[in-house]
Every structure is written in C-alpha cells, then in structure tokens.
Amino acid sequence: MAVIKTTSAIKNQPKHLLGIQNLSIQEAKNILNEAKTFIKLNRSNSKKLDVLRGKTQINLFFEPSTRTQSSFDLAGKRLGADVMTMNVVNSSLKKGETLIDTAMTLNAMHPDIIVIRHQDSGAPNLLSQKVNCAVINAGDGRREHPTQALLDALTIIDRKGKIEGLKIGICGDILHSRVARSNIYLMNMLGAEVNVIAPKTLMPKSIERLGAKSFTDMKKGLDSCDIVMMLRLQNERMQGSFLPSKREYYEYFGLTPEKLKYANKDALVMHPGPMNRGVEIDTKLADNINVSLVKEQVELGVAIRMACLKIYCKK
C-alpha cells in the first residue's frame, strides 16, 4: 500500500534491534565480531570504557528479569553510559498509563537508547515507532529475544570456533519460547541446521516454516547434534493442560546424561536460564563444566549487550 504518512515527527529514524528476523547476515556478524573484542575486556582488571560517555540508556522492564536486566545494566555502565532502570511494577503503567504515553514521557528525557522487555509480542515495535532513539528488544512475549540468540551464537563460536555446518537441537517449550524463535532464525542465518524437540502440545504450528525440523522424540531429534539447547519449562504450563505432569515431562523431555548420548560425543549443553533442575535438565549435567555452557552464556551475554549498545546507540 502506497501511503505517505506524515504523522511521524521523528527525523533521521534510528536503527533498532527488534528481532533477528529484521537483521541481515552482515549486521549479525558485525555484532558478533564487535562482541569478541569485549570478551577480553570483561576478563581484565580494568573493565571500563568511555565509548558511550554522555549517552543515556533506559532499561524499561515490564516483566521481571534478573539476568537480562543486570546484563544490560552492566553492559551500559562498562561502556560509560548513564544507565537508568525503570521498575515498571511500581510505575504509572500499572495505574493505566499506556505504553505509548510512557514512551512519550521517556522520549522527552532525550535518551539515546531504550532497552525494553515486555510481556506482549510486538511491544518493542510499537515503542520504536514513537521514540526518536534506538530501541533494543530484550524479549517480547513469545516473539523474539535477539540478544539471547546472539549471545548463544557467540558462546558456540567461542567453544566450537564456528557455527556453519553444526547441528543444533532446541528442546522444550517451543510454543511459548522467544528464545527458540530467535535462535532458529539466527542459527539458520549463520549456516547451522536446527532441530526442535517438544511434546506436540508445546510445538507451535508451522514451525518448520521458520527453518527447523520438528521432533517429538529426543532420540531422533538429538541425533548427531553438536549443541543441545534446553528451554525453561514454566510451571504455569501444568495448569493449562499442556502436560500431564512434571514427572512425565522429565521422563520424555528432560535432559539426562543418558539422553545426551543420542547427540554427538562432544556435544555441549546450553540453557538460557533460569533452570528448573530435575524438570528439564539433570542437576549434575547442568553443573558439569565439561559439557554445560551455562556460565559462559551469562559471561558472554554482557559482551553481546555491550556490542549491541555500542552499535545501536544514537550517533
């Protein structure tokens, strides 16, 4: 539809990171390359840079989050930005103010970047239309969680040296998972093959069209996988009759050392956290530093977010 809209008062529209779907391969690789330089920095004694000095970063979290929020917080601070985190649980949004009103209010404070997490799919897209700073999606509904997929990719590259040609199995609640969706897009983009494994009730319709083969059997789904990504099973899924019980879920879809043997010998295990030990993953396996990448994921998450902030922050 050829409509010329004059409603937007935004000039020099900034670029946003709303999802992996909107990224080009080159953009994704740029972020990963940029992040590599920050890995070393984060391990050194002097972790502070001033590339974002004078810039303002607002973290707008509508959903409780520990690791993503603290990761973005730290990333901004290490780059020298002024970081403000809005605790939305206690704000006027709970008093009926709409997302757009909040966006306008925040926009008036001239931030350079807004990081948003929201329970509704598409909320970051809406926000990005209303502000004249960059917006980074830190997870929206069940749609996308781009920085999580990017940090997963960085972790894999860090350990395996590459992504191209690898086979990645994503297992768990695919239906409600934004992490799964973002990872399917990104891993495909970087040349990996993706399998998704879930009980039928937790498998979204037409998932194959996003670029993944779907399985309901761990044995088949994990066959010759190099990476096994486990997803968190949320407790509320038991009430909606998605599953009969946690016990049965663990029996068929929980990752145990035995089931890990279906994958390649040198397969590595990932989890976006927080983990439900004994529900989706065996507790010893989760702590086994030879196969589990969970700690690296958290560590490299900061590097990825630093890279995203640097690249997307308004020049």
Added chain:
Amino acid sequence: MKLKYLINAKIIDPSQELDIVGGLIIDEKGKIKAIGKEVNKSNIPSKAEVIDVEKNVLIPGLVDMKTFVGEPGYEYKENFRTLSQAALAGGVTSVVSMPNTKPVIDNVSMVDFIIRRGRDKAKINIFPCASLTKNMDGKSMTEFGLLSGKGIIGFTDVTRSVQNTEVMSRIMNYALDIGVLVIQHSEDYELAKNGLIHEGEISTRLGLTGIPSIAEKIIVERDLTLLEEYPCRYHINQISSRKSLEVIKKNKSNGKRFTVGVSVNNLSLNENDIGDFKTFLKVSPPLRSEKDRMSLVNGIKEGLIDVIVSDHKPEDEESKRLPFAQAATGAVGVETLLPLSLELYHNGSLKLKRIIEMLTVNPSKILKIKKGSLKKGFDADICIFDLNKPWVVKANDLKSKSKNTAIEGRKMQGKVLMTFLNGELVFNQK
C-alpha cells in the same frame, strides 16, 4: 414531496431479476411507483423532479446485517447520527445493530430506549438485535417473545457464542416455537481463548496466540446438529474458514435450512495483511489464510454463503494504539462495504449481480423485512454508484466517529454517488 423521476440508470435489482437501462419513479409518499425501461425522458410530467443518473448503477439501498452503533455506553466510539452519515455515504440504508452495548440490550426497557433513540437520531433504518442470553453470559435466554414484540429483529450474543450445548438446544427449541431468528457467532470459547489472530505460520512468527479454524468449525457442526432436532430460523453471522465451509456444504446439500454470512474483511484481506502488528486488522473472526479467503469466495459462487456484512466495529484510537494483545478488536466498515465488495467484481472473482444480491435482497429475506428491493410499493431506499470511479481510502475522510479502518490507503474502484431514503436524497457525493 414532489414526484421524482430517476432516469437513464443501469438498474440492477436481483429481487426481481432486473438488469436494464431504464428509470424509476418515486411517488409523493416516498414509495416506488414504477420501474423499467419505459421510464425515460419522453414521458416525464412537467412538475416532476428529474434526476439523470447518467448510466451509473442504481440498486436497492444496502442492508448491512452487522453493525455496532455504540449507543448506549459507547457514544464516544459511534452514535446513531455518525453511523447514519457513514452508512449513507456507503449506500447503506438499513442496518442491523448489535446488542453488545453497555448495558447489553437484553430487556424490554433497553429495547424501548434504543428504538426511541434510533427513531429520533438515526437517518437510516435501524433493525436492532437483542442478546441471545441475559447479559450475554451464555446461561439463560432472553425474553424472545416480548422482545420481538417490541421490534427486535433477531437475537445474538455478537462476538460470544453460547458454549453450553444444553442452553443452545433450549434456545433453538424455544426460538423454533415462536419463530425468531437466532444469529450465532461461531467460536469455541476454550479453543479460541486468548487467541488474537489465525493460528498458523504468521501467529508463530509474530509470537501471538492463534485461533485455530476448528474453533469455528466445532460450533458450526454442533449447531447444525442441533438444527436437525430444532429447525429454527438460524443464521451463522460470519464464517472465516474453509473447514467450516465444508461442514456448511454438507449440511446445505442435505437440505437443511439455515443461512450464512461473511464479513467483507474476510473476503478481501488475509493474515499477511497484519504485517508488523497492525492492530486495525485485529478482527473477529480473525483474518485467515489466503486459502481460506479463496474458499470463501468460492463458497459465494456455490451459493453456500448468503450475505456479506461490514462487521462495522468502531473503536477509538486509544483502544487501538496498544500492543496487539491489548488492542481492541474490530474495524469500521459500513462506509466501505460496497466499494470493497466491488473489488471482487473488478478482479473477476464474482458477478456484480451476485454481490448486490448478497448486500440487498438476501439479508432482507433472512430478516423478513420489506427492504432490499425496488419492487413497486417498496420504500424508495436507493443507492446509486459509479462502478469504476477510482479513489483511495483515507481514514480521516470517513464519516464514522472512529477511524479504525482496516484498509487505510487501499485503492478502490467504485464509489457511491447518491443515496435515497424513503424517496429523499439524503447523500449526494457532488
């Protein structure tokens, strides 16, 4: 009122199988006095008013079986006056109004109110529906007899369907006895719970909860099964999917009597149009796949669907400028009902006569009202339109109080020029 001669018109009136170039005479009381080829320049009395239609198309005023007025309770979204303006600009002269107001139209005093308001403020014919169940709770039926006596044309819970099969069977049984029209929104509540758009690839990509096609099919199947026992006057308000159509086909070929409607939105748009979370395309039933859309068009060709409705649902900007999950459902459409339907003629999908039939005589037959026809003695409710005139939909030019059109910026072909109500020229494009 002077005698009016509308001459030089391409008259299409499916109610009397008419497709001619000719004229029409409106008498002093606003009724149709004569119609035919014989009405032309050569036989006009001197004191009559003459309108040269210039070979444009002249059809009966449209009858829209699904509109939302907003009175009482939602006057800020739409009222009788603004709805009338929008309708007349779209050639619609009669509308069926939905009862999901605040409070719900489910008792006699509410009906008195709505009929009085409609009479005083509306400039079109309003045929109000009452709810099927009290407060649309799906539990106990409203007073069908008393409400019909007050002028209620049909009964519907609008966007809710009665879930309890026992209640539904009693409703149909009771309705059969007193001959009232039952209008169902077919959607299984549990299957469609929290659903926002059609369940499929798009819902997976956008991360929005899907509404599966079978949610509709299940209720269609259930109700048509009940209809075997209780053959009441039964109308499915809007269908959206191929699967439901299969059930309808089977039942219609078995000779079961019921009627089916479809929203013009579901005929002209599909799930892909939602794009990047366009909340103005959040409608109920949802826009489904292109396959579903095509099968609906074919369903019309096969005679499985009887009417096209606008599903006019005005919503203020505040209720739409929200994340998709929180945004209100519905789109305005009464003004664009005819032009958007004409798209199906221009792209070769349907015959013009068939489209007009579904917008005029068919709804009138279902509702048992003396509208939707240009037969002698009928009220002169007339729509005249230019079949080919190109124009672009602009929300701000729409007459409706709310501007939530699903087709902003769409290029249209065909525009209403004049609308007559009871023989009076009430809308003139020029």
